[in-house]
Amino acid sequence: MLSRERLAAGTNPHKEPQFTTSGRTEAVASFIQQRIWLHDQLYSHSSDLSVYNILVPLIIKQGSLSIERIRSVLLTLIEQHSVLRTAVRFNPQSNQIEQYIQAATDEIYSFQHSRNINTSEQLDQLLTKESTGKIFDFEKGKVLRCHIVQRQDDNNTESLLYENDIIALRFHHITFDNSSLMPFIKAFKQIDLTNEQQSIFSVSQYIDFAIHEQMLLADTNIDSKMNKVRRYWSNLMDGYDWNRIQHFVPDENKTDQVRSGRAYSIVLSFDESIVDAMISFASSNNLTMFSLSFACYFVFLYKLINMDDDNLCVRSVLANRPKQEMKDITGMFVNLVPYRMKMEANNSFEYLIRKIPELSSNVLEHSCLPYQQIINSQDQQNHQVLPSTLFQYESLVSSVTAKNNIESSTIEGNYVLAVYFDRD
Template sequence: GFDVAVEVPVRARLFAVSESEFVLAMVVHHISGDGFSMGPLTRDVMVAYEARSRGEVPGWAPLAVQYADYALWQREVLGSEDDAASLISRQVEFWSRALAGLPDQLDLPADRPRPAVASNRGADHSFVVGADVHAGLNDVARESNSSLFMVVHAALAVLLARLSGTSDIAIGTPVAGRGEQVLDDVIGMFVNTLVLRTEVEGAARFVDLLASVREADLQAFGHADVPFERLVEVLNPERSQARNPLFQVMLVFQNMEQSVLELGDLTVAGVDAGSVSAKFDL
């Protein structure tokens, strides 16, 4: 664990697997870094390694902005919830309307009862979407003026509606929260979670459902600045240690590039940690 009031919540250890193979393990508290941060963090470590191997001090380029600058800017732009005309107030009002009456729980078929307190133990199931299916999904996206994410979201909503026997479907999705290019090199916690709500009518054509999903997604992405934890406080759903509030299924597009680096005679690549945790049902 970390005491974030005492130390910078980043820890590193180097493990020797053999005379020629080593593993550098880094633990970063989520309060100080998100998935996108791993790119610049890896780059900075490599710059440091290359410099130190030559007996020199790393020559990192100074950042144009610091995370503290972003935090101050965000607070200034969002304004106060006490001001009805502020951006944060308008976005909270949008979400209060969009998620009004949302069911507390989406019941999906399960092979075991839901525990009173979620264990957060999870598992992975991997499969490949064929190139022909991928091409077809992209065709549907182009024809409907939608993104690939929206098409997959609509298809997932149909599946969840059929599995649950309900029509009111909410899924969560993360957004990077880095709206300015100047933030690309900053290590910090920018990501936010959005709740995407869809009404799946059994008699509707998929093209019509996709149109409504597209509109709902665009509206959600346009109101993405309210922190999820604040949204939970405002909407105040029934709390339970057995499930995630507001949604229990998350859809994530992990389309970040995986890098393999060459530093002289050193080859560097990522290692799958192997442990799987799950905050959501699916």
């Protein structure tokens, strides 16, 4: 007989673990941290370049800003956002990849000051090096770098930044994603405005997300959130031949390959007339630009392989911040998810675009399962053959909007900061 509580709760009384502030300084690394750590072990010795740098160049648009003040604000940010001083390394005793919050000191981040960067070519070279160079040591918690770029002559001895000077902030991807940018800039402005420092654990930290993720995954109840999500991915990917990667990567089945750490990225940019036509089509068919672009990408791949295979699978990235408490946390939350689509040559493009939004909605709803577990659920543990293509849609409109959101705020009336986008 069901208890009164069970009847009152309905047929599914199970409650998932709550996202709480733990105050912990050590924990198992999140799954995305583990994946980046493993990738670094595989490729760190094969190249002098890093694909895990996130560069945020800020330009002084108006007024002046003390370099000493910048260092003070950064140290306060590192104190408040513990992920910016978190080491990720393998623990041989527990046989796990773990994270350890370090003390906030001047040595926990990298700082450099360059002067007399007068030309756009010099600035472009400097920012390119910042974007691709290796400098971080995330196993010791050094995941943030600040490079001050003064564009005036060397006779400026005031230690002040003025209009067109640059604050180039660089983060390791293991500790920062694109959704962290606005919360970070917001915190930067707030600290400089109020001169207040919150208690280190007065708000949720990234380590709390990792702990919450582990609790969700460990919940064995048949009606738990993660078990429902596991069933979805098992059904979606059931019967998929993961070796279809060979269609896109010639000679992928060779056994004498050496991991180079290299990858290829192709950017498909469309001129204004095509974008206008796509916007009009999307609007008239009640579609998002993401759905329309994704449908076009599936058709592109289908044509690329001469329609020899009608069962396509493409990866894409999702922010993976489903709870409100996660939206203002600095950290790496992004998850990879596969989109599997059955192409039907006899059906129209209109038919395809009706399927994409439904697929996207279902994938988004079940996107909290770490990519490693999605793959493992398909018995891919032994060979780990992954889908080769990754689709990312980025609108220039969203970039301009983000720029304006930052540029519109003046701190204490002394200066205006904006993200430096244009390097032409």
